[in-house]
Structure formats: C-alpha cells, structure tokens
Amino acid sequence: MPAEDVEPVHDGGISTYLVHVEYSHAPRPTRNTARLTRAYTSFLRDTLPAGMNAPAPSIIYSYAHAMTGFAARLTARQAAHLKVQPSVLGVTRDRLYKLHTTMSSSFLGLTPFSPLVVASNRGTDAVIGVIDSGIYPKDRASFAADRWMKPPPTSFRGGCVSHPDFNATEYCNYKLVGAKYFHNGHVAMMSQMAGSTPASGSPLDVEGHGTHCASIAAGAPVRNANLFGFARGVAKGTASGARIASYNACGTSCTSSDVTAAIDEAIADGVDVLSISLGFDADLYIDPVMIASFRAVRAGIFVSTPAGNEGPYDAPVGNLAPWVCTVGASTMNREFRAPVSLGNGKTFTGYSLYSGPDPYGTMKPLVYGLDVGSQFCEAGKLDASKVKGKIVLCVGGAAAQGLAVKQAGGAGAIIASRGDYGDFARADPHLLPAVTVTFDDAIEIRQYCNTPNPVARISYFNTVKGFVNPPSPRVASFSNRGPNRLAPEILKPDIIAPGVEILAAWTGEASPSQLDADPRRVKFNIISGTSMATPHVSGIAALLKVAQPDWTPAEIKSALMTTAYNEDNSGGVIKDMATGKEAGPFQMGAGHVDPNRALDPGLVYNAESHDYISFMCALGYTTQQIAILTGGSTAKDICSEHEDIAVGDHNYPAFSVAFKSSDDKVTQRRIVRNVGSHVNAVYTFSYRALPIGWSAIVDPPELEFDAGHTSLEYTVTFSLLPAASNSSQTEAHSALVWTDGKHKVVSPIVLTWPTTTAAMEVM
Structure with a gap:
C-alpha cells in the first residue's frame, strides 16, 4: 500500500478509509448489517488507543462478502495506526473515480477527451475484423449500436450470415457489421477422427474467446459491468466507436484452412484492422497466418497477433513476420x-x-x-x-x-x-x-x-x-519472449499491452470457468492471455488509422513502437514477473503501448511489399517460397532485383544485432519519414542507458528535413569492445533516440553475442 494512502494530516482532517480486517478478528459474515456495524465499532474501540478516539470514528459501510472489513471516516493518524496492527491487513483511502473502462482503457489513457480518441472520433469510421471463435451478441450491450451511430463506411463490403442459432437481422447493426463463419476445415478434420462429431458452423460464439476479444477491441460502453462484483465499472472497447466484423474460424478448434478462409473473406470485405488472437511458430512461407497476413498488410490492413502464452521459456515467441504487430501481455494496476x-x-x-x-x-x-x-x-x-x-x-x-x-x-x-x-x-x-x-x-x-x-x-x-505493490505494468510470466527464431534481426515481440485479468463480454453458451460442470452463465468474464493484449493494440491501430489515414500499416506499428514507454508507475524500469528483474527487449519489445503519444510520433519507419520481399530474399528464401507469400510469379529470380540487402537492413523501428564473433562489426540501414507538424525539422540522436562494452556509430548524426526531403536515411554501425567480449555476459540493451526538442523517437537496441566469445579471446 502506498504511503500516501495514510499520509499525516496536521489539521486533523478526516477522510474515508477502507479497512481490511484479518479474518480471525472479523465478525462472522451475516446479512444483518447492524450487527456487523456494532461488531466493527467495538473493533475500532478496542484497537485504537484511548487518546486517539477523538474525533470518534464513524463506520459508513460494513462488508460481509465483497471484502472482510469496513469503510469508516477516520483521521489520517487513526488510519496510520490501524495499518500497522496485526489484525488489519490493509488500509486504503477512498478515491473519487470517474466512470471508466474496467481498467484497460483508462490504464491506456484513452479517456473520452484524450487526444487520440478525439482525433479519431472514437474510431467510428474503422472496421476491425476479429478472426476468432465467433461472437455472442444475444443480450450483450457491448455489441449494441447507439442511436447516434451511422452506417459503416462504404469501403466495408461485408455483412452478416444468418443461421438457425444466429438471427443476423436481429443481432447485426451499425456496431456489429459483419458475422460469418468458416468450419469446413474443422468438419473435414473431425470426420477423420473416430468418434469425433464436428460442431455445426455458425457465427455464434459458444467458446467465449472471440466475444471477449471483440469487445476488448471495439465493444460499446456498458455501465456497471462486472464479474460477480469484481472489476465493476464501465466496460468499453479500446476503440469504442469502431465497428466489428466477426469471422468464426475456431468453433471448438482452429484449422489453418478455416483461418485462411476467414482472413481471405476479411480482406475482401475491406476491414481496416485484423485482430487475430492465434498463431504458429513456423517458417513464414509455411505459416498460413503469416501468409494471409502478408496479403492483408499489402491491402493496407493493419494486423495484430499474439506473442503466445508459453512463457517464460526462451525463444518461443510466435507470429514472427515483420509485417504483423506481435503483442506480449502486461499487467495493470x-x-x-x-x-x-x-x-x-x-x-x-x-x-x-x-x-x-x-x-x-x-x-x-x-x-x-x-x-x-x-x-x-x-x-x-x-x-x-x-x-x-x-x-x-x-x-x-x-x-x-x-x-x-x-x-x-x-x-x-x-x-x-x-x-x-x-x-x-x-x-x-x-x-x-x-x-x-x-x-x-x-x-x-x-x-x-x-x-x-x-x-x-x-x-x-x-x-x-490504484497503486498496487508491486508496481505496474509488468511483463506477464506467461507471455512469450524473443529472440526471433527465424530472423534474430527482427525484434519480437514488438510491444506489450494489457493482457492480465481483463474483463470483457462473454458468451452465454459457456461458464466463466470454462468447465462443463459449472452451471453459471455471465455477461462478462475476466481472463488473461496475449490473446487479450492483441485486441487492445487492434483497437489502438483502428483509432490511429482514422486519425492518420495516410499512414501505412508499417507506419502505424512504427508509431506504436517508437512512442512506447519502459517505466512502471513507480518510476523504475518495467519488471518481468517471472524473474523480478528489469525486462528487456526480448521480454517487452519496444515497451508498453502508449496510444496518445503514438498519435504524434515525429518520425515513422515505413515498409511496403518490396521491402518485405527484400527481407525474404535476405533470409535466403527461394523465388518459389517467396511466391507462396506474395502470389507473385516464379518465372524469374525475384531476388536478383533485391541484391546486397541484409536482413538487418529491413526498415524496422528497432535494432536487433546478433554478433557472430568478438571482432564482428554490423551496419544496419534505416529510413525515417517526418510526420510531425513542422516540415522543417532537425533531429539529433542520443543513446538511452548505453552499456559499457560496445559502440554504435550513427551516420549522419543529424537529420535535416524540409519540403524536399521528407524522408532521410541513416546507418548505425555496431561493434563489440573488449570489455564485452571478455565478460561472461552475452546480451546488452540500449535505445537510439532521435529528437527535435518536441518528439522523442525511441528505437530499442538489443545486442547478443556467442557464449564462447570470451573463451575465444583468452585462447
């Protein structure tokens, strides 16, 4: 508990405090509130010294089920005394809270009048496609259209499909503008398994996962949302004004064929953002999600995907392509x-x-x-x-x-x-x-x-x-970590976002515990995962796409990464829950997403189809393998047009360098575009937390933009110094910061080198 909750008040001022009483000292729970109040009044009388009973404390609430304890009007001195008693587990001062999302939107700074929400009009002109287990709109206010909502943008060509258990006419509206299902792959796979009965296809979500993710991304505001009284507040999606198009490709399981069909349909429908809370860890040209996502990004669709939930082991991160935004999970306060x-x-x-x-x-x-x-x-x-x-x-x-x-x-x-x-x-x-x-x-x-x-x-x-101890955010232990198995030069995950104990809409077909023996049904549920972090970023991307319509998907991701923050609410570096140590780029990517700062990043790093082809050529992919991703021709060697480009030269908003030896020297190239309000801008560079043992030379050290030079190139040459090569460490972190005095464009740096380097130096 923070000290300011019971800070001394010298003028004898009185505040309301919540006092959590150790159970052995609390009265037996009862619905007789008068009895509880009398018991807690006696508790206060016995616990507070005689000289501290004036002014007399007054109990305003006695709790039997929501918590064990009471709320009382106390002086700061009385509260401080109670706090240190063995019979008291905690004392917190009552706070005045405005109506907010059940934490995640307010935690992200997305209030009704925040810059990004205002600039995007809450994302009203954006459609977020959710590839998941469908949607459950029956009696779910999260998917209801307000009377002020207009038809979706004409660029969206999708719609809803009816089914015996899904009345599209009744459930779809200007909020839920699309609902389709894809289950042929699932039916085929189940038919091959003895004793398996394929689930009937429908847009309706019977699992809960898709409903949860859809409402996180763009659910309408719902007052008094909670799960059994927990997390009570106004639940709303990250882009609460955006439209939702649901594509059910995961009834009781997901097949790559169904997922690919869903993405295919979403591209045809003209969604603006794809939120895909699933993924694989495979070579890009055999990963259906990455292949389909490449096509989506090429069509101008931003794609967010989860890092995976198999952490904290090293290098299991999934969704490795540079064209998707791979999201890790963080805690909230x-x-x-x-x-x-x-x-x-x-x-x-x-x-x-x-x-x-x-x-x-x-x-x-x-x-x-x-x-x-x-x-x-x-x-x-x-x-x-x-x-x-x-x-x-x-x-x-x-x-x-x-x-x-x-x-x-x-x-x-x-x-x-x-x-x-x-x-x-x-x-x-x-x-x-x-x-x-x-x-x-x-x-x-x-x-x-x-x-x-x-x-x-x-x-x-x-x-x-509020301010809970330990501080927040922290990287969730289950969140997958880097490095990138396929391309160590591409940092993964890209970013972290709230993914721990998120309250959002839930299906009426499954219990909150997801156990068959659980008969309870709820409208909202609280679950965790990088699947929950992903739609937060999807919603933010939708807001940015409306506010900055000329930005490409890569530039949106760049803005998210270069404006991310690395400090928790205590002022220290964000910690890793698994180790308690400071998190690095392999745990949190560029850092924690900061939506409002992403609206005005100053500079952005762009990448389009030819850049991704160059990247694949640098990886050593053949023309045939690249064609699988691009749908291009194999008639000629496409990589002959992309020679002399290294993997590390991909125009990514981060630097990941894997040295092969102690005398290795690596140069990486980048191009940035000025998107700030001043056409004539001069940016200079600096390093954040430069560790001892390596050097990085930036050329040029200053970028001068004007009307004729809106995009400029620079290089960074990295090299190890003896202090690093002779040490037992094999990893170092820093960040390159470009600033014009107003903007700070931060690119994380992570350097790794072989464990045998020190031994080689000695021999």
Whole structure:
C-alpha cells in the first residue's frame, strides 16, 4: 500500500478509509448489517488507543462478502495506526473515480477527451475484423449500436450470415457489421477422427474467446459491468466507436484452412484492422497466418497477433513476420486478492475470483493433495474421506483443481502457480473458496502441512486497484519472449499491452470457468492471455488509422513502437514477473503501448511489399517460397532485383544485432519519414542507458528535413569492445533516440553475442 494512502494530516482532517480486517478478528459474515456495524465499532474501540478516539470514528459501510472489513471516516493518524496492527491487513483511502473502462482503457489513457480518441472520433469510421471463435451478441450491450451511430463506411463490403442459432437481422447493426463463419476445415478434420462429431458452423460464439476479444477491441460502453462484483465499472472497447466484423474460424478448434478462409473473406470485405488472437511458430512461407497476413498488410490492413502464452521459456515467441504487430501481455494496476492465513500466524497473498459466501468463521484443517490422493488434485483421484471439510493444497492448475476438491467434499483449495511464473498467480472464478498463490508461497505452505494439525483460512478482499505493490505494468510470466527464431534481426515481440485479468463480454453458451460442470452463465468474464493484449493494440491501430489515414500499416506499428514507454508507475524500469528483474527487449519489445503519444510520433519507419520481399530474399528464401507469400510469379529470380540487402537492413523501428564473433562489426540501414507538424525539422540522436562494452556509430548524426526531403536515411554501425567480449555476459540493451526538442523517437537496441566469445579471446 502506498504511503500516501495514510499520509499525516496536521489539521486533523478526516477522510474515508477502507479497512481490511484479518479474518480471525472479523465478525462472522451475516446479512444483518447492524450487527456487523456494532461488531466493527467495538473493533475500532478496542484497537485504537484511548487518546486517539477523538474525533470518534464513524463506520459508513460494513462488508460481509465483497471484502472482510469496513469503510469508516477516520483521521489520517487513526488510519496510520490501524495499518500497522496485526489484525488489519490493509488500509486504503477512498478515491473519487470517474466512470471508466474496467481498467484497460483508462490504464491506456484513452479517456473520452484524450487526444487520440478525439482525433479519431472514437474510431467510428474503422472496421476491425476479429478472426476468432465467433461472437455472442444475444443480450450483450457491448455489441449494441447507439442511436447516434451511422452506417459503416462504404469501403466495408461485408455483412452478416444468418443461421438457425444466429438471427443476423436481429443481432447485426451499425456496431456489429459483419458475422460469418468458416468450419469446413474443422468438419473435414473431425470426420477423420473416430468418434469425433464436428460442431455445426455458425457465427455464434459458444467458446467465449472471440466475444471477449471483440469487445476488448471495439465493444460499446456498458455501465456497471462486472464479474460477480469484481472489476465493476464501465466496460468499453479500446476503440469504442469502431465497428466489428466477426469471422468464426475456431468453433471448438482452429484449422489453418478455416483461418485462411476467414482472413481471405476479411480482406475482401475491406476491414481496416485484423485482430487475430492465434498463431504458429513456423517458417513464414509455411505459416498460413503469416501468409494471409502478408496479403492483408499489402491491402493496407493493419494486423495484430499474439506473442503466445508459453512463457517464460526462451525463444518461443510466435507470429514472427515483420509485417504483423506481435503483442506480449502486461499487467495493470488492479488485482483480485484473497489472503490465506495459516495457523502459525503467517498470511500469504492469494488471488481469486470466487464469488460465493465465505464460510470460514474458524480455521479449517489443511492437507496436501499428495497426501490425500493426488498432488495435482486430479478429478476422481482424491480420497473423499480424507478431503471432506478440509482445505487442500494443490500443485499447478486452475479452476479444474478447485472443482475436483469440491467434488471430493473439500471446503476449499490453495493452488500453487508454476515455479517459473515467479510473482504471477492467476485469479480464477472458482466454484468453492479457492485461491492461487505463488510457487514460493506454496512451498512454505507445504512445509507447514507437515506440522501437527495444520489449519488455514481463506479471506476475500475483492478488487484492489490504484497503486498496487508491486508496481505496474509488468511483463506477464506467461507471455512469450524473443529472440526471433527465424530472423534474430527482427525484434519480437514488438510491444506489450494489457493482457492480465481483463474483463470483457462473454458468451452465454459457456461458464466463466470454462468447465462443463459449472452451471453459471455471465455477461462478462475476466481472463488473461496475449490473446487479450492483441485486441487492445487492434483497437489502438483502428483509432490511429482514422486519425492518420495516410499512414501505412508499417507506419502505424512504427508509431506504436517508437512512442512506447519502459517505466512502471513507480518510476523504475518495467519488471518481468517471472524473474523480478528489469525486462528487456526480448521480454517487452519496444515497451508498453502508449496510444496518445503514438498519435504524434515525429518520425515513422515505413515498409511496403518490396521491402518485405527484400527481407525474404535476405533470409535466403527461394523465388518459389517467396511466391507462396506474395502470389507473385516464379518465372524469374525475384531476388536478383533485391541484391546486397541484409536482413538487418529491413526498415524496422528497432535494432536487433546478433554478433557472430568478438571482432564482428554490423551496419544496419534505416529510413525515417517526418510526420510531425513542422516540415522543417532537425533531429539529433542520443543513446538511452548505453552499456559499457560496445559502440554504435550513427551516420549522419543529424537529420535535416524540409519540403524536399521528407524522408532521410541513416546507418548505425555496431561493434563489440573488449570489455564485452571478455565478460561472461552475452546480451546488452540500449535505445537510439532521435529528437527535435518536441518528439522523442525511441528505437530499442538489443545486442547478443556467442557464449564462447570470451573463451575465444583468452585462447
């Protein structure tokens, strides 16, 4: 909790504070609010010293389910005293919040009067195509058209397809302007599998993923949106005025043929942005998504894709082509906390979206899953006679483990996050009191299980937002990292955006936990993934496309990358949740997306079809392989027209250099276009956080733009110095910054060199 929440007030001023009480000191939950208030009044009287009772505190709310504790009018001195008491878990000052998205839009600075929102008129003239599992518009205000909405732009030629379970006339409008489905590939694949029954094709989303992503990108504002009371607020898409065209290519699974058909249709329909929350890690010429995306970008469509959710292992990042924007996931300044208290007096921070009554008035027996049948708490393997009425500590998993404990008669579950996830522990909508804790905390809880008569209790805080500790944003542990396996010179991911615990619209055909045994149905759900980060960038790109209609997809991506930020809300470098260390370009690309700054980047790096062909030639692709991507002819050697161009010369807004030896020297070329308001502008360069051990020479050191020179070229020559080649390190980070006094055009730099370099120098 930040110190300013209880800062001293010398004039005796009174504020409202929320006081989170440790469960053993709290009254038993009840709907009798008068009884709760009396109990908490006694609590205050007993906790505050006699000399601190004036002016007398007054309780304005007593909470039984949303949190354990109360809201009271207190002096700052009283609040500060409560904060340090063992019986109090937290004290936060009440804040005045304006209506906002359930965090992500406000976190991104996209308020109704922010520069990008105003300049783009909320993206009204843009159509975002969402390639996913379809859309669920039934009784979903996120996809309703406001009365002020006009017909979509005439450049969009798509529409909606009716189906027995999807009434296009009823569901489609000026907001949802397209809804189609593609399932032939899925039907064919399922027919080859014994016992498999293909799902019937329809635009309707029965999974939830597509609905969630579509509403993140461009959902209409919905007041009082929440999941079981969590994350309550105004939910709205990143480009809340933009139109949505949904292409269902992923019923119960995605086939490359269906996905390709969907992208093909979207290009024909004339969408402005494609949001594709799926992908592969394959050579570009055999990756259907990258092939189809190349065609889309060539048609002027911005394409955003996810980095993948297999992190934090090295080099698993997907969607590697330079023509797509590959998005990693970050956290926001909001958490869903649920403390776990042990009988030995220790308390650990858990995370949960459990919404039922909190039954614990006393501690419950605690057992380890391995001791009662399954350390992973697998369904059907837990011994009900040993689980009944107890809290079970489980290794790994999510809501499914909690369900297994519930079915075995357990009273609750504590679920360990993955060991390599570090600080990340996912909150899930459990069916019983259950929380996820970090792996390190789970180890300590496991050790406690070995003591005589271990007991535990789970409490619920509900939503904690604002300045949470640790700071935000952070790179999500699950978010895939670089380097780029196919082309190390192209930095991937490109950027990070909110992707942890995002609230957005949900299907009425699936439960929030996505478990078949879960009967609950909700209009909004909270889930995490780079799939959630991707439509945030899709929405921002739609806003930029309206505000800057002459920019190419590459220039939009350039603006996003060169204006991204690298500092968290405490002023430090953005951290990696997996390690707790500062994140680098392989973890967060250019940094965290900053929509309003991207509106006016100063300079942009462009790339078009011939640039991408040069890139593929430099990779060593054959004319035939390139033709697969471009649809071009194989009659002549296309690369003969693109000789003497290195992979690193691709006009990318970042520099990634992989030295092959200690005496290697690499020169990369770039061209920038002046898009600032001043035609005559002079930019000079500097470095950010220049590490010792390497050099970079920029030529020319100054760029002078005028009406006749709106685009200028420069080179950077990188070389290792003995200080680096003789060290044990194999990676260095920096950034090249061009500035005209108003704009800062920042390109990340990441240098790598072989682990054997130091040994070679010594020999």
